[in-house]
């Protein structure tokens with residue numbers, strides 16, 4: 271019988287560890303809902319003990335997700351595990367994922383613990399987690415660089431304590447496929463109670479081999495869970511891409527002979543949502559979800575595809591969610607066509623008011639550009655999802671730039687009922703605009719990144735701007751979209767300021783005069 275491969279998505283935990291990818295609670299809930307539509311088996315929603323914000327996000331996800339198991343990461347101590355259990359209380363199906371490093375380097379230099387202390391703490395953590403759930407995952411962090419004898423001893427003991435999933439991380443992306451696959455195989459063969467747990471792989475991408483290592487862990491090692499993220503997001507160079515492993519398993523079923531429960535038509539919508547929320551643009555040549563993944567530019571390829579698609583395509587674009595537009599949305603479209611497209615894109619608006627607001631924004635955009643693409647709709651919904659609670663809101667801008675003259679910008683934005691008008695010059699129109707906002711807000715934040723991405727093709731496309739700011743040890747992304755990239759920049763800057771905004775500063779800011 272064909273085995274099932276469990277897909278464990280960690281976009282909301284390891285993915286969020288990408289510098290600059292931090293997400294708000296509501297953004298995490300939106301992504302979790304999309305992961306559920308994608309039918310991932312497990313959603314690692316965060317690390318409950320890491321902050322009150324992450325705790326709140328996990329709790330909110332645990333309340334709304336019904337089909338996938340919801341999981342929280344926890345260090346191997348009672349405080350973290352207790353916090354994870356509390357955040358997961360409302361979940362239909364919950365998992366606690368506890369971890370402790372087992373490599374000589376991490377134990378000695380980072381944890382400053384002896385192997386015996388780590389052994390005892392790992393056992394105690396799993397035993398304690400058992401008070402809260404029977405679904406317990408244990409990860410020996412930096413497992414791949416651990417000594418095999420010690421690792422076998424730890425894993426055997428945690429399985430005896432009740433761990434039901436054993437995840438063997440290649441924490442620093444040091445493995446190569448054949449060696450990693452054989453490593454998992456050796457552990458499974460040597461540990462007497464290994465068949466009492468599901469074996470899992472978690473491979474980082476430092477040498478670009480996350481996907482290859484994960485697949486080797488499955489094929490050679492016999493692992494039956496892959497930990498992965500949408501668009502390969504993750505700490506440093508990222509993690510294993512969900513879209514790549516899933517489509518590899520499906521497309522090469524002849525080789526892997528495994529079943530996955532993923533609804534692959536939700537892959538591209540998930541990729542777009544994660545990219546839009548985090549501001550991490552997907553490279554055009556990225557497998558499966560890149561804009562060029564199914565595009566053919568050269569004559570011989572085009573000729574082949576026109577005669578028979580499988581000459582140059584090993585997957586069907588529709589199967590991974592690239593929509594073939596049947597109804598063209600524009601300024602003459604009505605509410606029903608708009609609603610239908612939202613459904614096709616897997617976007618759920620909870621109230622009639624939200625739908626009406628989104629429809630008004632759609633109509634306003636349609637007045638500015640002839641055709642509205644799916645990416646525009648995702649942006650319309652995403653860009654404004656949290657608008658009502660935003661501290662700063664963009665109103666309008668005017669700017670002047672002429673060759674040989676220093677550009678000037680005048681920006682109007684609101685905070686509560688108060689309206690602010692601010693003017694400044696800059697090196698370019700965008701610089702002038704951000705200077706104008708900053709001269710009023712005086713955030714003092716450091717700008718780490720500014721990027722512009724055309725959401726669709728052509729100069730009439732909407733520009734999507736990402737601004738990354740750092741202040742007081744926090745890094746946040748703001749994303750803004752508009753057919754005018756200067757306006758998109760102002761929106762993105764204000765969105766980032768909203769994320770940085772400290773409620774205790776409300777009074778101070780409200781005292782600003784125009």
Ligand SMILES: CC(=O)SCCNC(=O)CCNC(=O)[C@H](O)C(C)(C)COP(=O)(O)OP(=O)(O)OC[C@H]1O[C@@H](n2cnc3c(N)ncnc32)[C@H](O)[C@@H]1OP(=O)(O)O
Pocket residue numbers: 284287317319320321344345346347369370371380381382411441505
């Ligand atoms: C490989 C991975 O991806 S692991 C997950 C990484 N994710 C995160 O770190 C999430 C964000 N982190 C945080 O918010 C914070 O680091 C917290 C809340 C987890 C901890 O914050 P602090 O208590 O201030 O500790 P800090 O981060 O400075 O140091 C980590 C401490 O945890 C200890 N520790 C690290 N891993 C573990 C573990 N698995 N089990 C138990 N203790 C651990 C370290 O030895 C260190 O202890 P020390 O303070 O006695 O030296």
Ligand SMILES: CC(C)C(=O)C(=O)O
Pocket residue numbers: 284343369409410411412437439440441442472474
């Ligand atoms: C906590 C574990 C699973 C991890 O993220 C890693 O080791 O990379």
